Amino acid sequence: MQKTSSRLLSLLSLLQSRRDWPGTVLAERLGTSLRTVRRDVDRLRELGYPVTAAKGPDGGYRLGAGAQLPPLLFDDEQAVALTVALQVASGDSGLGEASARALATVRQVLPARLRHRVDAVRVSAVGGRQEPVDGAVLLAIGEAVRAREVLHVDYRGPDGPPRRVQPHHLVSRGGRWYLVGFDLDRGDWRVFRVDRLALRVPNGPRFVPREVPGGDVAAFVLGRFRGSADGGWPCRGTVVLGLPAARVAPFAGDGVVEELGPRRCSLVAGSWSWVALAASLGRFDAEVEVVEPVELVAAFALLAERFARSGALAGPGGAPGAGAESAGVGDAVGPL
Known part of the structure; x- marks a missing residue:
């Protein structure tokens, strides 16, 4: 038979693995008697674990939530x-x-x-300087989401009228916290940066939650950042690059790369505007042949005019280092 301490840990692990446990099943799994299970449950209660007992022939047990945080057990x-x-x-x-x-x-x-x-695993947040987020604000928003209570908030400062928001989800993206909610004053869904929110108390009335457009919170937030309703890029085009697919794929992001030959590949990519898409494709430092659509062709022409004017303004000789070969994907380390 296991020692009392190891048996308690085994019992705790079982109670954490599912909602309800009949006492006889626990005794069988632990290789002990039902009376010993009852004594061990009492010991867990003394340690702060809120184990409740259900009436019935098997005397089932359940690990619930308590007023204090007891010791935790993780695999x-x-x-x-x-x-x-x-x-x-x-x-x-x-x-x-x-x-x-x-x-x-x-x-x-x-x-x-x-x-x-x-x-051996070191994780760091990558990105620019982030505005501080008050942990108490995060907790207050999370509680309002669970309680389905309307939030009264000031957004981007107290100068404007307060906003009434039905909070639905608290999400993190790129090192920032965002509140996804339905703005009652605007009559539409909004994504608010939490570090720009000031909460007013008390909260408003309870509400019946609506479904986030599309039913997928992650896709909805991604779509708002990309400027589209369905989560995809609003501008998407196909080009042929004068580079091997193996050289392009590591830098294609969510684009789709298809090999066309030893030195050619097709790339289907997207961005928030046609000019932004054309500029992003220029980072590959290779010949670009636009397959579709015509809007992408026009964006390349517009960029060519802008760059030509910039080159003319540099005057004879150009900027320092002009004429030197660039180090793009086609040469060495890939796009910067």
Whole structure:
């Protein structure tokens, strides 16, 4: 029979794995008697775990939520995932200090085999300087989302009238926090940057949640950033590049690359405007043949005129280093 301490950990692990457990099943899984299971449940309660008992012939048990945070038990994969997530969160200027302290606490109690795995994975937030986000604001918004209560907010400063927002989702993208909600004053869906929100108290009345357009929150947010309704790029075109597909694919992002020969490939790519798409294709430093549409051809012509004027303004001899070969995908390390 297992020692009491190891048996308690096994019992706790079972209770965390599913909602309800008949007492007889727990006794069978632990290789002990039903009476021992009852005593072990009482010990877990003394440690702060809110284990409730259901009446019935089997005397079922359930691990619920309590008033205090008891010791937690994670398996190996959960522990590694938690520490990686805390590394990501520690880069957030609003939650960084608390996340760093939580990461240090978790790492300290990890077994050596897991600590080595975690130390081998270093996650950093990549991007520009982010505005700080108050952790209390995140919690307040999250509570309003769960309670389905209308938020009264000032957005981008207190000068304008307050906005009434039905909060639906709190999401993170590119190191920033965003609130997805239905703006009652605008009669439309909005994506608000949380660091630009000031909450007014108290919250408004409860509401019946609407469905996010398209039914997919991630696609909706991505679509708003891309300027389209369906999550795809509003401007999408096909070109043939004078480069091997293997050289283009690592830098194609969400584009689709197809090999056409040893030194040619097709690329289907998108952007928020035709000029932006043409400019992004220029980074490959290779011959570009537009297949479709005509709007992309016109964008290349417009850019050619602009660049020609810029070259003329540089005067004889051009800018420092003019005439030197560039280091694009076609030459060395790829687009900058």
